[in-house]
Amino acid sequence: MQYKILKKNKYQDFVKGLIEDYNFIGPTKKDKSVHDFVPLNSIEELDTNYLKTTIPPAKKILFPPNEKLIEYEIGDEIKVKPVIESSETVLFGINAWDINGMNFLDKFFSKDFVDENYWDKRDKLTVIGMDTEPTENNFALSMDTEYATDGFDLYLHDLGDRYFVRVNTPKGNELVEKYVDFDDASENDFKDFDKYMDDYRAQFSNKVNIKSFYDNFEMIYNDEEFWKKIAKNCFSCGSCNLVCPTCFCFNVKDDLKLDLKTGEKTREWDSCMIPEYGLVAGGHNFRPNKENRLKQRYRCKLKTYFDKFGQYACVGCGRCIEACLAKINIAEDINSVKKEVNV
Amino acid sequence: MTIEAKEKEKDSIYKPFIATIKGIKELSSTEKQFDIQIDDKETREAFNFKPGQFVELTVFGLGEAPFSIPSSPNNKDYFELCIRNVGNVSGALHKMKEGDKVGIRGPFGKGHFPYEEMKDNNVVIVAGGLGMAPVRSLIKYVLENRDDYKRVIIIYGSINPDYLLYKDELEEWQKRDDVEVRLTVDEPCEGWQGEVGVCTNLIPGIDCPVDESYVVVCGPPVMYKFVIKELEKKCFKPEKVFLSLERRMECGVGKCNHCHIGDKMTCVDGPVFSLWEIRNLKEAI
Numbered sequence: 001m002q003y004k005i006l007k008k009n010k011y012q013d014f015v016k017g018l019i020e021d022y023n024f025i026g027p028t029k030k031d032k033s034v035h036d037f038v039p040l041n042s043i044e045e046l047d048t049n050y051l052k053t054t055i056p057p058a059k060k061i062l063f064p065p066n067e068k069l070i071e072y073e074i075g076d077e078i079k080v081k082p083v084i085e086s087s088e089t090v091l092f093g094i095n096a097w098d099i100n101g102m103n104f105l106d107k108f109f110s111k112d113f114v115d116e117n118y119w120d121k122r123d124k125l126t127v128i129g130m131d132t133e134p135t136e137n138n139f140a141l142s143m144d145t146e147y148a149t150d151g152f153d154l155y156l157h158d159l160g161d162r163y164f165v166r167v168n169t170p171k172g173n174e175l176v177e178k179y180v181d182f183d184d185a186s187e188n189d190f191k192d193f194d195k196y197m198d199d200y201r202a203q204f205s206n207k208v209n210i211k212s213f214y215d216n217f218e219m220i221y222n223d224e225e226f227w228k229k230i231a232k233n234c235f236s237c238g239s240c241n242l243v244c245p246t247c248f249c250f251n252v253k254d255d256l257k258l259d260l261k262t263g264e265k266t267r268e269w270d271s272c273m274i275p276e277y278g279l280v281a282g283g284h285n286f287r288p289n290k291e292n293r294l295k296q297r298y299r300c301k302l303k304t305y306f307d308k309f310g311q312y313a314c315v316g317c318g319r320c321i322e323a324c325l326a327k328i329n330i331a332e333d334i335n336s337v338k339k340e341v342n343v
Numbered sequence: 344m345t346i347e348a349k350e351k352e353k354d355s356i357y358k359p360f361i362a363t364i365k366g367i368k369e370l371s372s373t374e375k376q377f378d379i380q381i382d383d384k385e386t387r388e389a390f391n392f393k394p395g396q397f398v399e400l401t402v403f404g405l406g407e408a409p410f411s412i413p414s415s416p417n418n419k420d421y422f423e424l425c426i427r428n429v430g431n432v433s434g435a436l437h438k439m440k441e442g443d444k445v446g447i448r449g450p451f452g453k454g455h456f457p458y459e460e461m462k463d464n465n466v467v468i469v470a471g472g473l474g475m476a477p478v479r480s481l482i483k484y485v486l487e488n489r490d491d492y493k494r495v496i497i498i499y500g501s502i503n504p505d506y507l508l509y510k511d512e513l514e515e516w517q518k519r520d521d522v523e524v525r526l527t528v529d530e531p532c533e534g535w536q537g538e539v540g541v542c543t544n545l546i547p548g549i550d551c552p553v554d555e556s557y558v559v560v561c562g563p564p565v566m567y568k569f570v571i572k573e574l575e576k577k578c579f580k581p582e583k584v585f586l587s588l589e590r591r592m593e594c595g596v597g598k599c600n601h602c603h604i605g606d607k608m609t610c611v612d613g614p615v616f617s618l619w620e621i622r623n624l625k626e627a628i
């Protein structure tokens with residue numbers, strides 16, 4: 001890691017250079033309250049001061065909602081071809097918890113089998129992070145994801161009159177040397193950065209006791225009344241899965257084109273909260289109840305992958321809380337375990 | 344970025360290789376056996392599976408489904424599948440003919456039957472219905488290396504005698520004096536010589552010492568709870584009891600997530616698990 005300073009008056013030229021040279025994806029305002037990450041052609045469209053993005057930026061790029069995996073041709077022989085396509089892309093303005101969400105996906109898509117459809121895009125992605133204001137539902141601080149230690153090339157922290165820049169990779173360093181002059185960070189800059197992080201962390205008001213949830217999960221897992229109570233209002237709509245930066249479930253479908261000679265296999269996002277998720281041929285359903293689906297979702301988010309990777313599959317972004325019409329609140333549910341254990 | 348991820352060559356884990364249906368045989372009114380030969384010679388030779396593993400089979404234009412491999416791992420030229428006609432992919436397969444092409448990925452499953460570890464032990468097989476498919480590979484292997492194992496006891500139950508799979512082989516095994524075969528059906532027909540009732544009923548009669556015995560269980564989802572209860576009553580060692588589980592799968596390579604049971608994934612951690620691994624996983628049984 002190297003530490004640099006980017007003066008505010010040089011920021012515009014730096015970004016313009018990137019937009020000029022790369023397929024550049026950044027946040028832009030969609031309506032009053034929501035931003036979206038889309039390919040941008042001018043700096044005027046870029047707005048890094050966002051509060052909410054519904055669809056997580058990294059997941060959208062690396063694991064798109066619909067993705068062709070295989071193409072085939074049926075003739076005298078059957079020819080099968082993998083579809084792995086991507087181009088060099090700069091992802092600009094992603095925040096720390098979403099970078100940490102991507103870090104989770106990096107681990108997941110390398111475990112047991114390497115998923116090249118994911119990794120080919122990931123290898124060609126240059127990630128430039130920036131802090132954003134947490135919403136009142138965001139509990140990233142409790143999940144240790146308000147700060148990213150890895151997974152980015154450059155990270156720009158806004159100290160007011162200048163950016164404190166963390167350079168994490170040689171690829172990031174190339175960009176630092178390419179467009180405008182960056183200065184080395186001085187002792188003073190480090191001191192200001194330290195103070196900046198204190199102030200930034202103080203903005204996270206939503207706190208969860210994740211350790212207690214983790215420690216007591218296996219006990220509470222068997223408490224059917226507890227899960228019935230928290231899943232009572234769930235519509236099984238799956239919105240919580242769609243907006244989550246770490247959800248990775250998918251279905252694969254196989255379609256023959258109208259010529260009946262060519263076809264493709266595509267994957268599309270699925271949701272572990274919908275009833276069909278565990279349904280198999282013959283009508284048996286391995287997870288027919290919504291309380292069982294919710295508890296498996298919480299297990300996946302807050303237990304399984306902490307055991308496997310040392311990282312939770314929840315970064316505390318709060319998106320699922322905001323997306324849920326039934327007002328199911330993962331942060332409150334995490335904390336309710338502590339209450340349950342204490343009675 | 345992980346180093347392993349970068350070093351792997353760019354080939355897709357979702358790409359099937361092409362194989363040909365070399366033979367088809369009716370096993371019951373709902374199940375057929377398919378002999379599958381991988382077209383490419385090099386791939387065929389590299390295709391080494393262990394009893395309990397499965398493949399993902401594609402019917403192009405329709406989809407893919409996981410199937411256990413019931414044949415012996417010693418048969419290198421082709422492998423067999425035993426497929427029940429229940430849905431899209433399986434239904435389409437039942438309409439296919441010899442010479443037709445399918446796609447194959449695999450073999451998959453880190454969890455297989457521990458046939459090496461089982462040597463010098465008694466082998467008890469408890470199968471229900473289609474559960475015979477995955478355990479048959481193990482039975483074949485054990486019988487091909489008969490001297491390495493002590494007693495071999497096969498308990499097999501089905502709804503009625505027609506639904507018993509591999510009837511010729513069952514007869515053959517019954518004739519051998521080094522295999523003990525106990526068959527049971529829910530609905531006997533005239534002249535039925537075996538037992539009547541569920542296969543769970545036959546577990547109390549198993550008379551081999553538990554610390555020298557491995558038990559292997561495979562059957563429909565409802566069967567496990569009852570079989571395990573009976574095995575536990577007899578004090579079989581949970582680390583020596585192996586169960587082959589089935590869940591919905593969309594990928595077979597630990598990515599689509601549908602086959603999660605608690606913290607385990609059936610496709611990569613299983614599909615064979617020891618009872619010790621899963622007895623506290625509420626959803627498993």
Ligand SMILES: Cc1cc2nc3c(=O)[nH]c(=O)nc-3n(C[C@H](O)[C@H](O)[C@H](O)COP(=O)(O)OP(=O)(O)OC[C@H]3O[C@@H](n4cnc5c(N)ncnc54)[C@H](O)[C@@H]3O)c2cc1C
Nearest residue numbers: 280281407408410411426427430431432433476590591592
């Ligand atoms: C490890 C494993 C081993 C299996 N071994 C055999 C076997 O040896 N013989 C056999 O006849 N069947 C076996 N099955 C079940 C077999 O995969 C289903 O019967 C088959 O998928 C039915 O799918 P379909 O496409 O015909 O039905 P559809 O109704 O069209 O199913 C659609 C899709 O849902 C999924 N699906 C549906 N049912 C199941 C199921 N029971 N298990 C897993 N996924 C399912 C599959 O992805 C399938 O393609 C096995 C399943 C697993 C998980």
Ligand code: SF4
Nearest residue numbers: 234235237238240324
């Ligand atoms: S928890 Fe909320 S968002 Fe998720 S499935 Fe239930 S109702 Fe839908």
Ligand code: SF4
Nearest residue numbers: 244314315317318320
């Ligand atoms: S589970 Fe909810 S809070 Fe956690 S990462 Fe997913 S969307 Fe964000």
